[in-house]
Amino acid sequence: MSRSNSSKTLHRLIALGPATRGVLGAELEISAPTVTRVLQPLLERGMIRPLERIGAEPLSGKPAYQVGIVESYTTFVGLKITDSSIYGAVVDMGGSVLAHDERALSDTTVPAVVDTVVDLVSALSADFTISGVGIGIGGRVNSGKVISSGFLGWTNVELENILERRLDVTVTVANDVQAFAQAESWWGFAGGQRSFVLISVGSGIGCCTVMDGNVFEGEHGSAGMIGHLRVGDGGPTCEMGHVGCARAYASSTCILRYLEKQYGISESYDNFVTRATAGFSPERAxxxxxxEAVAQLVSGAIGFLDPNTVVVSGDGISMVMAFESEFRKAISTYRHWAGEKVDVLLQKMEFSAWARGGAAVAMERWTQEAL
Incomplete structure (x- = not known):
């Protein structure tokens, strides 16, 4: 969907923060009179506000005032669906979580999940004006349709349409890693960066590329599905029977399954990381x-995409942090020797970040459709 100038302006202010009229005109490639015409209705509606004077506009010499979003103008509900629960949060335009709640899932059939989502959204939105609902879900999602989600056992579920009929509000359904990247590009560790790659390590392995401030979804919504890329000649197998794929080596699900199947060890992921860090066998190996498997994915992303930054995060980031020296040494080994240096950041995350991702994709759609 092409954006109006109003949509582009609001999106720019959300993504990169306050700016003067001159900066907005230069970045969005629109004339000064057009910037003035675009800003006026946004100011009148209370979506943005004037900030302090910071000098003079370079061409006109007129006083230069920044404008910025009004964070409290409206709110969005973001949800993260797992195989055991649905976590939700109310998020304002500045990315602040104003309220949160959770519902357990004992039944992952579509009707049961939809009923639980409706109940949770109703509870969260009782005290807020909600402009949209966004949902992050692990699996392949295209245009609001869940093409496949292995952990839920779903295929070809028109989740967006089903929920819009039940909730009577705009609903946006997206891949959870893509939603997470959208939120972090605006409000998190990558705020202000126009180009970065996010690799998520947890119960699954996922990737998302942000280019020029926009999440790249791919032609079929499948961009970033890297979990089953082969990174070793032998090694463990994933639940699909793939030998040596990234998911088999590095996802928490497969690590714990391998420990139990191969060694008869049943333990939590946190305990696995603790024992691995302390040097216990077989956890350390x-x-x-x-x-090293994650390092191969990072090196591949650098070689294929040449981003400013690669961020590694997710529920399983503690393992990568525990072996950071081995991780960075492996990147040096695998990446192209002649390439430019790319920052690789390891970022802890709270589980609420997944729900904030849902809110971000809802807001992204709202900036296109509401103006």
Missing amino acids: IGVAAV
Whole structure:
């Protein structure tokens, strides 16, 4: 969908923060009179506000005032669906979480999940004006349709349409890693960066590329599905039977399954990381192999995409942090020797960040359709 100048302006202010009229005109490639015409209705509606004077406009010499978004103008509900629960949060335009709640899932059939989503959204939105609902879900999602989600056992579910009929509000459904990247590009560790790659390590392995401030979804909504890329000649197998794929080596699900199947060890992921860090066998060897697999994915992303930054995060980031020296050494080994240096950041995350991702994709759609 092409954006109006009003939509582009609001999106720019959300993504990169306050700016003067001159900066907006230069970045959005629109004339000064057009900037003035675009800003006036946004100011009148209370979506943006004037900020302090910071000098003079370079061409006209007129006083230069920044404008910025009004964070409290409206709110969005963001949800993260897992195989055992749905976590939700109310998020304002500045990315602040104003309220949150959770519902357990004992039944992952479509009707049961839809009923739980409706109940949770109703509870969260009782005290707020909600302009949209966004949902992050692990799996392949295209145009609001869940093409496949292995952990839920879903295929070809028109989740967006089903929920819009039940909730009577605009609903946006997206891949959870893409939603997470959208939120972080605006409000998180990548705020202000126009180009970065996010690799998520947790119960699954996912990737998202942000280019020129926009999440790249791919032609079929499948961009970033890297979990089953082969990174080793042998090694463990994933639940699909793939030998040596990134998911088999590095996802928490496959690591714990491998420990139990191969060694008869049943333990939590946190305990696995603790024992691996302390040097216990077989956990240490499994942990080192896992971070080397992630390092291959990072090196591949650098080689293919040449981003400003690669961010590694997710529920399983503690393992990568525990073996950071091995991880960075492996990146140096695998990446192209002649390439430019690219920053690789390891970022802890709170689980609420997934729900904030849902709110971000809802807001992204709202900036296109509401103006």
